[in-house]
Amino acid sequence: MxxxxxxxxxxxxxxxxxxxxxxxxxxxxxxxxxxxxxxxxxxxxxxxxxxxxxxxxxxxxxxxxxxxxxxxxxxxxxxxxxxxxxxxxxxxxDPGWYLTKSEIVLQVSNAAAADAVRRMCAKAGIPAGTIDLPPTRISEVWVGSTPEQILEDILDICSAETGQSYRRRVRNGALQVGPLPSVPIIAYHKPADNLGAFDITLAKGDVTGSDSMSELTNSVVLAEGGDTAKTLGRAYNAESIAKYGLLQAVETLSGDETTAQARQRVKNLLSQGDRLTRERTVEELWGADEVESGILLQFQPNSYGVTGVQRVTGVTHRYGHPHLMSLTVEAWPDSRAAGSNDTITV
Structure with a gap:
């Protein structure tokens, strides 16, 4: 530390x-x-x-x-x-690279998400470590997909059902999957043996960034899978549509979901998608090994425009003397794009 x-x-x-x-x-x-x-x-x-x-x-x-x-x-x-x-x-x-290259064939039917990931690991030839996922049921066939693509599909389904986001990394020779941290940390750097450690967010270089609606989704349609084109429900935010225009996504159901699960899924997808992307890059921070993507980092109040709890979405460590970092962060929790008076029909 x-x-x-x-x-x-x-x-x-x-x-x-x-x-x-x-x-x-x-x-x-x-x-x-x-x-x-x-x-x-x-x-x-x-x-x-x-x-x-x-x-x-x-x-x-x-x-x-x-x-x-x-x-x-x-x-x-x-x-x-x-x-x-x-x-x-x-x-x-790191060994996670192998999961982005090899292609496998995998079929699961009404399997718990964690079990589906373990079967994927067995096919990919990598041990499964701690797989902390909800009991979401997965029914899917993948032919010639990489484990990375399969894992993204499974985690997207879990996120739609729970409203949580998940992190995946290969650590200690095994794939580890679980929810993103929800407790912020304070990171410290000790510059010399005769000096005390200090909070790295007290001193930082340039701050750049942008606010964007390019990833915004303010309407989600539920559709039945298979050969039909049947619409099963919809969730939308009229206030967001009036302000930003209609930006719609379609979610296909496997058929294993109950009405309550389908309603919760479309509700979560709208809540997750109906947000502006507010990203900031912070340069020349003192380095701390515990700062990795996905963590929540507590920034001390300052005049640099990045304060409070921030989700680290990217970090570049420059090892040397001194150890420095550049961070990409997003405010957490982030707010909806235009109110949250959603209309949901399933």
Whole structure:
């Protein structure tokens, strides 16, 4: 934790059973963690051979080698090296990357969401860790889909039923899935051994961002699945439609839902979609390893325009001396676009 020690990130290269600390050869290391992505990406540049300088040593880094980043023994990143450039640039991703590439065939019928995810993991050849999902029933067939696509479909159904959003990451060699955190944290950074730790949100660089209606949905239609084109219900916000125009989505039911479940689903979908996207990017924050996408971060009051509880939707860690970060955040909880006087018929 940032309150206990000064950051000392070490880069460990794994080639078979051989482990080598290559920290001294690593420059410009960055880890990019986006909530919308299934894996974290690490990039850095490693010093290559130089015939004129015997101290510039290349560690023969190759695609398929494993790389870990640790801070005082605690693992910060673990993944596989994907690309190595002739200029020494290296790109690695954590094991979630494999779930975005391989395609599988999966059929589930009236299965609990957690069970459907475990079956998907078995097909994809990755262990299932903690799968914290509601008892939502899933009936679906996927042919030639990636595990990432299947997981997104399952989580979309769960979100529509519960109104919650979910996070998925591969940690400790297994897929972990669960609701986004609902309790904010305060992150600290300790800049030197003789200085105390401080709240990272007290000092920040430039703040940029935008407010957008491009993802707004103010009407949701329920349709029957299969070969029919039967409309089963609708939820809409007349005030939002009057202000922003009709922006409609169609939700297809599997047939396993009760009327109450269908009503709750269309209600949740409208509530989730009928919102403006208000995104802010905060540059040059002091680094803290516990800041990752999905967490709620408490920002102290200041004159920078980003205060209170914010959901971190993206973070770039720049490991070095000092350890710095850039964050993309959204206010939490966010408000509806134009009132919440919804009309629901099912």
């Amino acid at each position: 940032g309150t206990q020690y000064v950051d000392d990130h070490r880069f460990l290269l794994y080639k078979g059973s051989t482990v080598t600390d290559i920290t001294e050869a690593v420059s410009s290391p960055e880890a990019r963690d986006e909530l919308s992505a299934l894996s974290v990406e690490l990039t850095f540049t490693a010093v290559r051979n130089n015939n004129r300088d015997k101290y510039m040593h290349w560690y023969n880094i190759q695609p398929g080698d494993k790389i870990r980043v640790v801070n005082h023994g605690a693992e910060v990143f673990s993944g596989v090296i994907l690309t190595v450039g002739l200029d020494g640039t290296v790109t690695a991703n």
